[in-house]
Structure formats: C-alpha cells, structure tokens
Amino acid sequence: MNDIFAAKDRGCDLIYKKKLIEHFPYDNYRRYQEKAIEAIYNAFEVKGFNHVLLESPCGSGKSANAVTIARYYGDAYLLTSQTVLQNQYMRDYGCPGKFSDIMGRRNYYCAVMENCTCDDGFCSGGKCPDPTECPYIIAKEDAASSEIALMNYTYFLFATKHSQTFFPRKLIIYDEAHSIDKVLMGFVEIKIKSRGIQRFGDISRIPRFDKASEYIPWLIEISKCLKDEMKDNQVIYKQILSENSSHDGKLSVNDVIKSVRRKIENSEKRINKIEEYAKRFDVDKWVTKVYEGRTQDDDEVVFKPISVAPYSQECFFNYGEKHLYMSATLLDKSNFCRNIGIDEKDAHMIRVPSTFPPENRKIFFINTGSMSYKEKRDTLPKISADVNKIMNLYPDKKGMIYTVNWEIYDHIFSTISTKNRRRLLGHKNGDRNTALYEFIKMKSPRVLITPSLSEGIDLKDDRARFLIVVKMPYPNMSDPQVKAKKDVDQDWFRYQTVLTLIQVCGRGVRSPEDWCDIYILDSCFNQIRNPGWPGYRPPNFFTDDFIAGLNEGDKHINKIEGYNLHE
Numbered sequence: 251m252n253d254i255f256a257a258k259d260r261g262c263d264l265i266y267k268k269k270l271i272e273h274f275p276y277d278n279y280r281r282y283q284e285k286a287i288e289a290i291y292n293a294f295e296v297k298g299f300n301h302v303l304l305e306s307p308c309g310s311g312k313s314a315n316a317v318t319i320a321r322y323y324g325d326a327y328l329l330t331s332q333t334v335l336q337n338q339y340m341r342d343y344g345c346p347g348k349f350s351d352i353m354g355r356r357n358y359y360c361a362v363m364e365n366c367t368c369d370d371g372f373c374s375g376g377k378c379p380d381p382t383e384c385p386y387i388i389a390k391e392d393a394a395s396s397e398i399a400l401m402n403y404t405y406f407l408f409a410t411k412h413s414q415t416f417f418p419r420k421l422i423i424y425d426e427a428h429s430i431d432k433v434l435m436g437f438v439e440i441k442i443k444s445r446g447i448q449r450f451g452d453i454s455r456i457p458r459f460d461k462a463s464e465y466i467p468w469l470i471e472i473s474k475c476l477k478d479e480m481k482d483n484q485v486i487y488k489q490i491l492s493e494n495s496s497h498d499g500k501l502s503v504n505d506v507i508k509s510v511r512r513k514i515e516n517s518e519k520r521i522n523k524i525e526e527y528a529k530r531f532d533v534d535k536w537v538t539k540v541y542e543g544r545t546q547d548d549d550e551v552v553f554k555p556i557s558v559a560p561y562s563q564e565c566f567f568n569y570g571e572k573h574l575y576m577s578a579t580l581l582d583k584s585n586f587c588r589n590i591g592i593d594e595k596d597a598h599m600i601r602v603p604s605t606f607p608p609e610n611r612k613i614f615f616i617n618t619g620s621m622s623y624k625e626k627r628d629t630l631p632k633i634s635a636d637v638n639k640i641m642n643l644y645p646d647k648k649g650m651i652y653t654v655n656w657e658i659y660d661h662i663f664s665t666i667s668t669k670n671r672r673r674l675l676g677h678k679n680g681d682r683n684t685a686l687y688e689f690i691k692m693k694s695p696r697v698l699i700t701p702s703l704s705e706g707i708d709l710k711d712d713r714a715r716f717l718i719v720v721k722m723p724y725p726n727m728s729d730p731q732v733k734a735k736k737d738v739d740q741d742w743f744r745y746q747t748v749l750t751l752i753q754v755c756g757r758g759v760r761s762p763e764d765w766c767d768i769y770i771l772d773s774c775f776n777q778i779r780n781p782g783w784p785g786y787r788p789p790n791f792f793t794d795d796f797i798a799g800l801n802e803g804d805k806h807i808n809k810i811e812g813y814n815l816h817e
C-alpha cells in the first residue's frame with residue numbers, strides 16, 4: 251500500500267486550481283489536503299472517471315475536502331452514515347440555501363400540534379392548517395433547493411424512492427463509504443416476524459423452504475392481508491382525525507392516532523418491499539433463513555440478495571453524474587467496486603497517507619490461542635488471563651475490549667479478576683449508545699466491553715489508552731447471505747474481516763498527538779498476517795498505517811512485562 255499520490259495525480263490546471271481553492275473552507279491546508287483535492291478534481295475532470303475512491307485516514311481533513319469538491323460543483327448530495335457526523339458537518343459548514351441538511355420527520359416538531367413530532371402530524375390526513383409553517387417541509391425544501399444537500403443514507407434511499415423532491419445532481423459524495431453495502435442491504439432486505447402478522451391467523455406460521463422464491467406465494471398472501479388491513483386503518487384514521495379536530499381548527503393528537511398511523515406506514519413499507527423485490531428473488535439470487543425464537547411467535551424469516559450490487563444503480567448511481575466515495579478503510583479497489591456494482595474500469599482510487607506517528611498506535615499481536623469454533627474452548631481461559639494482564643498494565647487508564655460476540659463478552663465478564671470486573675462497563679443489545687455516552691463522560695479508569703461497537707465511535711485521548719481485540723471479527727457465518735457470498739467470493743470474506751479489524755483498531759488514535767496501545771489476542775490473525783502459518787492467504791488489504799503500527803508493536807512486544815509468553 252504505497253504510491254499514495256502517483257505523480258500523474260498531482261497538480262491540476264492553474265485556473266481550475268484557483269477555482270478549487272476558492273471553495274476550500276479554511277485558510278490553511280493540512281498536510282496532503284491540497285493534493286488530495288487536486289487529485290479528486292483530476293480524476294473526475296482530466297481523466298474522466300465517474301467514480302473516485304478517496305481513502306483518507308482520520309485527521310486528514312476528509313470533510314473539508316468533501317465540502318470543497320461539493321462547493322466546486324455547486325450541485326451535490328453529501329451522504330453520511332451517522333447523525334453525529336451530519337451534525338458536525340452542519341456545525342462547521344452549514345449555510346442556508348447553500349449547504350442544508352434534512353433528517354427524518356421525527357427530528358422536527360409539528361408546528362400545529364403540541365409535543366408531537368412531524369412523524370405524528372396530521373398531514374397524511376390532509377388536515378394540516380398551515381403546511382407552510384411545518385419545520386420538516388421547510389427543511390426538506392431548503393435541502394432540495396440548496397447547492398449541497400446533506401442527509402444520511404437511509405433518508406436518501408427513502409426520499410429518492412418515495413418522494414418527488416430530490417432529483418439527480420452532478421455529484422454524490424458518500425462519507426464512510428465502506429458501509430454503503432450494509433446500508434443498501436438494510437434497505438432492500440425483507441424481514442417478517444411471526445408475531446408481527448399473528449393477527450392474520452394461520453398464515454402467521456412461517457413455512458420452511460430452502461429457496462427464497464418458494465416463499466413467494468406465502469409472501470403474496472401476507473401482502474394481501476396487509477393491504478386489506480391498511481384500507482381499514484385508513485378509514486379509521488380519517489374518522490379519528492375528524493373526531494379530534496375542534497371547531498376552532500385546533501388539533502390534538504393522541505396515542506391511538508399515532509399507533510394507527512404507524513400501522514399504515516409499516517404496512518405500506520412491507521407491501522412495497524414484497525411487491526418490488528419478491529419478483530427478483532431468482533434473478534438476483536436471494537437467500538433466506540428462518541431464525542427460530544423462544545416460541546413460534548418469535549420466529550423471523552429474512553430474505554436478502556447475496557450481493558447488493560444489482561441495486562446500486564437504481565438506488566444511488568441514477569441520482570448523480572459523478573460519485574466520490576470517502577473512507578479511512580476502502581482498502582481494496584477491486585473488492586470495493588465489486589461489492590457495490592461499480593465497473594472497476596470506471597473508477598479511480600486515491601490514497602492519502604496517515605500523518606499519525608506509528609509509535610503512537612502500536613499494535614501488539616499477543617497470539618493467545620485460536621478462537622476458531624473448534625478451538626475456542628481451550629483458548630477462552632487463556633483469554634481471560636491475558637485480558638487481566640493487559641488491564642493490569644493500565645491500572646489508571648481507560649480502555650476498550652472488543653469481543654465480537656456475546657459468548658466471549660459473557661465469558662470475560664464472569665472469569666476475570668474481581669478487581670478488573672469492577673472496571674468493566676458493559677451494555678445490552680439495545681443500549682450500547684447509552685453505555686458509550688456514559689463511558690465517554692467517565693473520568694475513572696473504566697473499560698468499555700462490547701461485542702459490537704466496532705466503528706463510528708471516537709475514543710480520543712484519555713477516553714481509551716488501550717484496546718483489546720479478543721477475536722478476529724469474521725463476518726457472521728450463521729447469516730445465509732454471508733455464507734452464500736463467501737462461497738462465491740472468498741476474497742470478500744477476508745476483505746470484510748480486515749475492514750472491521752482496522753476500523754476497531756482506529757477507534758483510539760484520533761490525532762497526531764494521541765496514543766493508544768492495541769492488542770490482538772486471537773491466533774487466527776496469523777492466517778492473514780504470518781506467511782509461515784498453515785492456511786495463510788495474503789489479504790493485501792492492510793493499510794500502510796496498520797502495517798506500520800504492527801511493526802512498532804513487534805519491536806516493543808518483548809519490553810512489555812509478561813508478553814514474550816506466547817511467542
């Protein structure tokens with residue numbers, strides 16, 4: 251991974267350079283920032299690529315680069331994956347008419363009903379007395395007419411599909427682009443829980459078939475039931491709306507109204523998905539699986555395409571002439587392009603080097619033992635011992651333990667020393683963001699333990715001085731889509747593993763002065779790291795700064811008390 255800015259990428263025509271610079275939002279550039287902007291311009295305008303991949307590490311000024319390019323074209327969508335990033339963009343660059351954002355309706359308060367978000371407004375019943383005052387409608391129109399419209403991926407996908415407000419633009423910028431395939435999968439996949447259709451009688455019992463297409467007659471029946479129910483609910487909705495409108499035109503909302511409206515919307519979404527995607531089950535190779543719950547009512551059936559690539563054109567590419575994908579972990583052009591259906595010949599990749607010193611992000615490969623399915627039973631006791639040792643090395647520092655799954659999470663919780671257990675801060679399935687928020691505020695040397703917080707979290711400075719990756723984060727093989735995709739594309743499986751690993755390892759060092767020690771315990775890391783290891787296959791996906799961190803770790807590992815044990 252080198253050759254970050256090939257000579258041919260550097261510099262651009264002076265006139266255009268001046269125009270580009272006018273749009274840069276600050277007085278000074280960070281290192282490599284100006285070159286990155288020029289390289290993007292060159293790739294689009296000089297070389298004629300429609301898809302440009304910008305791998306740019308944390309601290310390289312990626313957001314300002316995006317804003318410069320978006321302002322230059324003056325007609326762009328900027329898509330983010332997280333609300334926190336969206337807010338940050340607005341705080342730094344927001345400007346009415348030029349740079350506006352839009353979120354889902356529930357983020358705005360209805361102008362005519364008290365304590366009610368726009369999600370629960372009366373508008374779908376045609377009852378709003380003054381839609382021109384509606385904060386959601388105002389924000390949406392502002393975003394639609396703005397030079398740069400900022401929104402999250404999910405909003406973009408729904409809004410472009412279901413409303414007539416957002417049209418194709420010159421440019422789409424995809425921030426945190428490594429997650430596009432997951433976002434798209436979430437958008438197209440169909441999930442039906444038995445409990446959610448219980449009211450339809452016998453049909454709520456999920457049948458068992460091997461192929462997704464065998465479910466189509468059952469799905470059509472479900473869709474019919476949903477349509478009938480939706481019609482009934484629409485009548486009820488109109489009726490309760492009129493009952494809740496007083497003579498002076500004031501409106502009130504209650505839980506019954508909210509619940510009926512939600513039911514209508516949920517039915518609509520499901521019917522649309524079934525009608526649109528079920529007919530593509532065979533063509534686009536969809537897979538299916540029934541997840542059995544504690545009771546039959548908790549059973550859930552899931553339908554997914556093996557690859558989301560066939561859906562990118564209609565969901566993303568049709569809405570932009572040019573596409574800029576930005577992330578610290580694009581890693582590999584071929585894999586990235588293949589995953590989301592870009593023709594590799596039409597894509598250009600630019601890599602920006604890290605400016606963070608590798609000695610500040612040492613990665614220690616501890617090689618505790620194999621955490622593979624067959625061998626984890628023998629390894630788990632050693633894992634707890636090593637977690638104890640590492641925590642003891644940092645008695646007054648905060649840190650994080652990434653377990654990958656709940657089994658290891660529970661094991662560590664129940665087997666580490668009492669003293670260290672008191673330092674752990676865990677979470678349950680639904681409250682990880684609350685736990686993270688608590689953890690960030692804490693001053694004492696607590697240690698966040700999580701099976702799932704692998705990206706999108708900022709553990710800068712004293713928020714985390716050590717980070718333990720207990721198990722290699724392989725994609726979950728119990729997911730039929732993962733299994734089917736691995737069967738046809740081994741490279742993809744390794745790519746996803748390395749991507750998650752690098753994302754996790756990047757949580758603790760967020761500036762050149764910041765530092766965090768990283769420990770990888772699982773010996774399975776040898777499979778992609780150690781050419782002498784049985785079954786070794788080079789992944790070729792590691793970033794230069796990850797390799798530099800590993801080399802630093804190798805140099806220093808013997809200096810850590812007790813950590814020459816596993817060599």
Ligand code: SF4
Pocket residue numbers: 360361362363367368369370371372373374377378379380381383384385386387
């Ligand atoms: S359109 Fe009117 S009723 Fe609907 S959310 Fe907006 S202000 Fe409320």
